Amino acid sequence: MVADPRASAGADRLRPLNAPRPIVVTARDGEPLAVTLRGTRRRVLGIQDRWRIDDEWWRQPIARMYFVLAIEGDQLVTIFHDLIADSWFLQHAGAPKAVSMPLPLIVPRRPAARPAQADDDAVA
Numbered sequence: 001m002v003a004d005p006r007a008s009a010g011a012d013r014l015r016p017l018n019a020p021r022p023i024v025v026t027a028r029d030g031e032p033l034a035v036t037l038r039g040t041r042r043r044v045l046g047i048q049d050r051w052r053i054d055d056e057w058w059r060q061p062i063a064r065m066y067f068v069l070a071i072e073g074d075q076l077v078t079i080f081h082d083l084i085a086d087s088w089f090l091q092h093a094g095a096p097k098a099v100s101m102p103l104p105l106i107v108p109r110r111p112a113a114r115p116a117q118a119d120d121d122a123v124a
Contacts, residue, residue: 018091018092020080020089020090020091021089021090022087022088022089022090023035023036023037023079023088023089023090024036024088025079025081025088026041027081027088030065030081031047032044032047032067032069032079032081032088035069035071035077035079035088035090037071037077037090042071042072042073042075043071043072044069044070044071045069045070045071045072046069046070047067047068047069047070048068048069048070048076049066049067049068050065050066050067050068051065051066052064052065052066053066061084062084063082063083063084064080064081064082064083065080065081065083066078066079066080066091067079067080067081077090077092078090078091078092079091
């Protein structure tokens, strides 16, 4: 038999599992270049996936840009940028996943350099 703990049961004692954790991200133009995990800065080798979520505009708006990153140490991590608070978070609180095979990486969408155009009035 279990003794009565004399504590009230209720929803106020619940806590979310795998809650996002704040992290430090070095980014340029909204693209992560490096992440700091457990005090170690790791370079982003590539972006495997990215997506945006905009939700709950009628209550408390959510606007997040998610990234699945291949980082140094052959690991995959899922992070997101809270676009409203301008803060970065690690989505999964567990250990980063190990990469067991080469992954197709998304090439960042950056405009290609335009070739110099010849002057139409120039004479060859």
